[in-house]
Amino acid sequence: MAAPSQVTFACGVDGLWHVEAVERVTGAALPLAGRLAVLEGHVTSDVVAWALRGTTGHQRYTTRAEKGALGSVQPVLGRAASRCASLIPIRKSDAWWELAQDERRAIFEDASHHISASMKYLPAIARRLYHSRELGEPFDFLTWFEYAPDDASHFDDLLAMLRATEEWRYVEREVHVRLQR
Ligand code: HEM
Secondary structure (H helix, E strand, O other): OOOOOEEEEEEEOOOOEEEEEEEEEEOOOOOOOOEEEEEEOOOOOOOOOEEEEEEOOOOOOOOHHHHHHHHHHOOOOOOOOOOEEEEEEEEEOHHHHOOOHHHHHHHHHHHOOHHHHHHHHOOOOEEEEEEOHHHOOOOOEEEEEEEOHHHHHHHHHHHHHHHOOOHHHHEEEEEEEEEEO
16 A cells, blocks of 8 residues: 555444454543544545544654664555554644754653664554644544554554653543554
């Protein structure tokens, strides 16, 4: 799958992905539904349980060196072996958004090692980050991950590691939608 720059995650009765679980992590949950479709463009529909929209954007925090390092190991989406996926919508607090760019980068990487500590999970985990805040959506980010069933426990380790960081003190809503195909 070539990932679209504008995407709608539509959860209802149709779609490639079977919804295994909808786990509330922080803040309000999302309703459970049977299947999830990843649709190109910003689609509205009254037949889905919920739909979340996002857009790929330019990178805000990644340095040139980090970009090069990521580029050399990060896999494409849509690998045949990636029968598991996770959609993790996240909203950060007003306190986060009131910080200046350099303060956010310091928390994101210098204190929390978001990139350097997550890199070792590549290429097992394929990822894509969508931005939603500017669209007036309920979440600021829609994070999408694909991996093989054998790597599911490693993905859970990654989640536990990130959720213990200083960065995650600014996360006020997070839901983990676990998917299989
Ligand atoms: C698989 C390993 C991962 C790698 C290599 C990775 C890497 C990155 C990078 C490079 C960025 C910065 C993009 C930019 O410069 O704007 C980023 C942002 C982000 N990542 Fe990750 N990430 C990983 C896993 C995760 C996971 C598991 C989550 C969610 C539980 C997550 C949530 C986010 C969020 C919400 C942002 C946006 C932060 C912001 O702009 O405030 N990441 N990630």
